[in-house]
Amino acid sequence: MSYGTILAVLLVLTVVGFYLGRGRARAVAAAGRTRLHSLPGFYGAHVAIWIALPALVLFVFWIAFQSAIVEGIVWNGLPDKVSVLGETRQKEALAPEQKRLLIDNIVNYATGDIVSGEITALVKQGAARFLRLQALSAWIMAAAMAILAAIGLLVTYRSISPAMRARNRVERAVLILLMVASTVAILTTVGIVLSLLFEAMAFFTKISPVDFLFGLEWSPQTAIREDQVGASGAFGAIPVFAGTMLITVIAMIVAVPVGLFAAIYLSEYASRRLRATVKPVLEVLAGIPTVVYGFFAALTVAPMIRDAGAAIGLSVASESALAAGLIMGIMIIPFVSSLSDDIINAVPQSLRDGSYGLGATRSETIRQVVLPAALPGIVGAVLLAVSRAIGETMIVVMAAGLSAKLTVNPFDAVTTVTVQIVTNLTGDPEFDSPKTLSAFALGLVLFLVTLCLNVIALRVVQKYREKYD
Amino acid sequence: MTEMARSVLISGQKERVRRGLDRRLRSERRFRLYGVVAILLAILMLLFLAGTIVSKGYPAFYRTWIEVDVLLDEEMIAPDGKTDPETLREDGDFRGALIESLVAAYRPEGRQQENQLIAMFSTDAERTLQNFTIANPDRIGSTISIRVKAASDIDQLTKGAISRNAPESGRKVTDLQLRWYDRMEKEGRIGTRFNAGFFATGDSREPEQAGIWGAIVGSFLTMLVTLILAFPVGLAAAVYLEEFAPKNRLTDLIEVNINNLAAVPSIVFGLLGLAVFLNFFELPRSAPLVGGMVLALMTLPTIIISGRASLLAVPPSVREAALGLGASRMQVVSHHVLPLAMPGILTGTIIGMARALGETAPLLMIGMVAFIVDIPGGPTDASTVMPVQIYLWADSPERGFVEKTSGAVIVLLVFLVVMNASAVYLRKKFERRW
Numbered sequence: 001m002s003y004g005t006i007l008a009v010l011l012v013l014t015v016v017g018f019y020l021g022r023g024r025a026r027a028v029a030a031a032g033r034t035r036l037h038s039l040p041g042f043y044g045a046h047v048a049i050w051i052a053l054p055a056l057v058l059f060v061f062w063i064a065f066q067s068a069i070v071e072g073i074v075w076n077g078l079p080d081k082v083s084v085l086g087e088t089r090q091k092e093a094l095a096p097e098q099k100r101l102l103i104d105n106i107v108n109y110a111t112g113d114i115v116s117g118e119i120t121a122l123v124k125q126g127a128a129r130f131l132r133l134q135a136l137s138a139w140i141m142a143a144a145m146a147i148l149a150a151i152g153l154l155v156t157y158r159s160i161s162p163a164m165r166a167r168n169r170v171e172r173a174v175l176i177l178l179m180v181a182s183t184v185a186i187l188t189t190v191g192i193v194l195s196l197l198f199e200a201m202a203f204f205t206k207i208s209p210v211d212f213l214f215g216l217e218w219s220p221q222t223a224i225r226e227d228q229v230g231a232s233g234a235f236g237a238i239p240v241f242a243g244t245m246l247i248t249v250i251a252m253i254v255a256v257p258v259g260l261f262a263a264i265y266l267s268e269y270a271s272r273r274l275r276a277t278v279k280p281v282l283e284v285l286a287g288i289p290t291v292v293y294g295f296f297a298a299l300t301v302a303p304m305i306r307d308a309g310a311a312i313g314l315s316v317a318s319e320s321a322l323a324a325g326l327i328m329g330i331m332i333i334p335f336v337s338s339l340s341d342d343i344i345n346a347v348p349q350s351l352r353d354g355s356y357g358l359g360a361t362r363s364e365t366i367r368q369v370v371l372p373a374a375l376p377g378i379v380g381a382v383l384l385a386v387s388r389a390i391g392e393t394m395i396v397v398m399a400a401g402l403s404a405k406l407t408v409n410p411f412d413a414v415t416t417v418t419v420q421i422v423t424n425l426t427g428d429p430e431f432d433s434p435k436t437l438s439a440f441a442l443g444l445v446l447f448l449v450t451l452c453l454n455v456i457a458l459r460v461v462q463k464y465r466e467k468y469d
Numbered sequence: 470m471t472e473m474a475r476s477v478l479i480s481g482q483k484e485r486v487r488r489g490l491d492r493r494l495r496s497e498r499r500f501r502l503y504g505v506v507a508i509l510l511a512i513l514m515l516l517f518l519a520g521t522i523v524s525k526g527y528p529a530f531y532r533t534w535i536e537v538d539v540l541l542d543e544e545m546i547a548p549d550g551k552t553d554p555e556t557l558r559e560d561g562d563f564r565g566a567l568i569e570s571l572v573a574a575y576r577p578e579g580r581q582q583e584n585q586l587i588a589m590f591s592t593d594a595e596r597t598l599q600n601f602t603i604a605n606p607d608r609i610g611s612t613i614s615i616r617v618k619a620a621s622d623i624d625q626l627t628k629g630a631i632s633r634n635a636p637e638s639g640r641k642v643t644d645l646q647l648r649w650y651d652r653m654e655k656e657g658r659i660g661t662r663f664n665a666g667f668f669a670t671g672d673s674r675e676p677e678q679a680g681i682w683g684a685i686v687g688s689f690l691t692m693l694v695t696l697i698l699a700f701p702v703g704l705a706a707a708v709y710l711e712e713f714a715p716k717n718r719l720t721d722l723i724e725v726n727i728n729n730l731a732a733v734p735s736i737v738f739g740l741l742g743l744a745v746f747l748n749f750f751e752l753p754r755s756a757p758l759v760g761g762m763v764l765a766l767m768t769l770p771t772i773i774i775s776g777r778a779s780l781l782a783v784p785p786s787v788r789e790a791a792l793g794l795g796a797s798r799m800q801v802v803s804h805h806v807l808p809l810a811m812p813g814i815l816t817g818t819i820i821g822m823a824r825a826l827g828e829t830a831p832l833l834m835i836g837m838v839a840f841i842v843d844i845p846g847g848p849t850d851a852s853t854v855m856p857v858q859i860y861l862w863a864d865s866p867e868r869g870f871v872e873k874t875s876g877a878v879i880v881l882l883v884f885l886v887v888m889n890a891s892a893v894y895l896r897k898k899f900e901r902r903w
Contacts, residue, residue: 067751171799175713181705182714185726185773188766192737195744258507265504278508285515287889289827291856292522292878295863299871300521330514337511361493363500384732391734393830394856398863418736422833425743443740447733454732 254329259336529876676869694761775817
């Protein structure tokens with residue numbers, strides 16, 4: 001029985017329950033010649049909620065825990081002596097990886113996926129059992145859901161009476177649902193923190209945090225043989241951080257002046273019509289997917305910069321930090337300009353009028369009155385832009401390099417935190433290697449740094465806003 | 470001080486002020502110019518980007534064909550005389566028939582030249598031949614004239630992306646192939662047509678056969694999951710926080726969380742998806758289901774924030790009037806506030822979905838980078854999405870993929886423009902000033 005069918009049946013039952021409840025409420029009211037406490041629809045909704053909710057909760061929990069339980073039963077059902085990778089061993093003596101491999105093989109064989117190694121009779125037998133149990137589990141779940149729904153229907157259907165406060169009950173249930181929905185944000189944050197922390201901890205048991213944070217060499221290659229030179233890899237992240245900073249600085253050198261001057265011009269000089277046409281154009285820049293910017297940087301801008309450099313006798317890497325930073329800066333221009341625009345507009349007109357009254361020109365007013373008043377907000381906007389640049393992934397993955405180099409030369413190829421996360425996590429199937437885990441440690445650093453920047457920036461912006469409102 | 474002296478002083482002051490004024494006005498003009506330059510710079514950059522993408526991408530929408538005369542040799546195609554579709558598909562040696570006819574027409578000398586000749590045609594050519602024969606089994610034994618797909622390098626040559634003047638070692642088309650090409654062109658055997666396959670097939674290692682339909686379907690499924698998860702939850706959260714939530718620690722915490730999540734780098738959501746959805750809950754890799762879940766978490770803050778803003782814009786008088794008539798708070802919200810705020814909430818949702826549609830980094834983390842040829846049939850099938858397809862093609866070394874990448878970018882941008890335009894339309898149409 002597929003999950004889709006089960007949910008469809010439940011949906012039908014819920015709708016039927018609604019109409020049953022509403023009809024019953026009307027009938028009760030007509031028979032007793034009394035007025036109902038709530039509208040009939042609320043009685044129907046009350047029945048529907050008690051049919052659907054408990055069954056759905058059961059469904060979610062069942063799905064979450066079913067595979068672990070089924071796999072456990074299959075495991076216990078295997079004979080005492082099992083063969084893994086050609087060796088026959090006592091079942092209890094297997095290492096956890098071997099146990100995992102065996103179970104994965106059984107599950108993959110059962111679901112028709114690719115099995116690593118040969119398909120033994122043991123795997124076939126386990127898979128048959130797995131399929132039987134899974135089907136059984138689905139039936140038990142469906143039955144349990146049906147029972148819950150039936151109990152819900154019976155209890156609520158019988159409780160319908162004119163005095164029953166159906167509306168209040170339904171509204172309370174809806175309120176609880178709304179509340180649960182709003183806690184998803186907290187759960188997401190907790191999920192991010194926990195998953196990053198756990199994997200990073202696993203990394204730090206292999207590599208010391210001091211070496212990671214202050215080491216000067218980054219070469220996370222995987223060892224193919226045990227005795228290979230540099231087999232353990234080097235995980236000093238300073239060059240990676242330095243590369244990130246270099247590209248971010250280049251991006252800011254592009255984005256801050258252009259964004260700021262665009263915002264000043266639009267809010268102080270531009271006519272209403274010009275503003276109405278230019279602002280959407282800037283927003284288009286913000287709406288372009290970053291993968292498009294990355295493609296543009298790698299295909300057009302990087303070769304252009306390399307050729308220009310070659311023409312004046314500079315040796316420029318084909319994946320120069322300059323190309324990635326430049327394009328990232330362009331991506332961030334609308335971000336800086338729209339935030340600064342809001343902040344400049346929030347400066348009260350009276351300040352400007354006072355300045356004009358003393359004979360200042362427009363630019364003098366902007367430089368000496370408006371900008372100082374808006375400065376904290378603009379600093380906040382720039383901090384947000386920096387956090388954006390640090391976390392930007394696709395542009396640097398496509399246009400920046402892979403090798404970590406400790407340099408401040410913008411014509412060199414450097415790598416960034418996000419590039420290393422992507423390259424270390426894609427294509428490496430081994431999950432426990434330090435190379436893979438290092439991505440989570442980098443992710444943790446990235447999360448913490450951007451979080452700090454965001455918190456500070458939001459504080460600054462908010463504090464500033466309160467001053468004039 | 471005498472009258473005379475004073476007037477001299479004043480005129481001196483005037484002179485100083487006038488000179489100062491000139492300087493100040495010059496600096497005023499300069500300052501203004503900076504603003505104009507900044508805006509022009511941004512617009513020029515946008516035009517440069519759009520121009521590059523369009524000029525590189527439009528060739529992806531047409532392709533080159535070559536007309537060949539092929540003898541449908543019965544001995545090769547239907548050796549045992551049976552011409553039913555099943556046998557033709559299984560046993561017919563169409564590649565052999567094609568090669569034989571080509572060799573007869575162009576007379577290459579030796580194995581190496583023969584290979585060069587065959588390399589001018591897409592591997593798809595034999596399938597075209599096969600499909601034709603299956604549809605017209607009565608033509609077996611006769612010579613037919615049929616248009617087949619050219620190989621990617623020949624396609625690039627037609628489109629001018631491969632220069633004829635480059636030295637032979639530096640270009641993908643050999644001198645011999647060029648001679649054959651010129652002969653075919655003179656005989657009118659080469660032409661271009663709309664590349665329908667680009668919109669109908671999945672990914673391929675051969676640039677001339679690669680299409681974006683698989684990625685479009687994958688994107689659609691992913692967006693569907695995102696919408697189903699993010700819209701109801703985001704709407705519910707926005708309604709709770711704006712209309713019901715008491716002002717307490719918990720609500721403050723939720724609010725801070727939402728604001729921070731909106732600014733967390735998207736790749737971190739990918740790490741969350743990898744650690745929680747794939748490794749902990751063991752959901753399938755590369756599936757639109759997981760991609761949609763990750764993107765839903767990412768889009769949620771956008772929907773909540775814009776939803777709250779539109780709820781806040783509904784004037785309190787509406788709520789008070791409904792409450793005064795005896796509606797419960799839940800009824801006030803569902804009967805009056807929500808319908809009035811809905812256009813704004815939908816606008817925010819569309820903008821959030823447009824952002825999710827262009828998102829790449831978190832999907833790389835959950836394995837949606839695999840090379841997938843098949844069109845996904847459901848949300849748990851392995852698939853890719855449009856931005857990831859662009860990333861994959863951009864990484865391919867073949868010359869032919871450059872135009873495919875740009876073509877896919879154009880299609881993606883068209884989708885985004887349509888989504889954003891509909892959001893703007895919604896906002897304009899239902900915008901109310903209270």
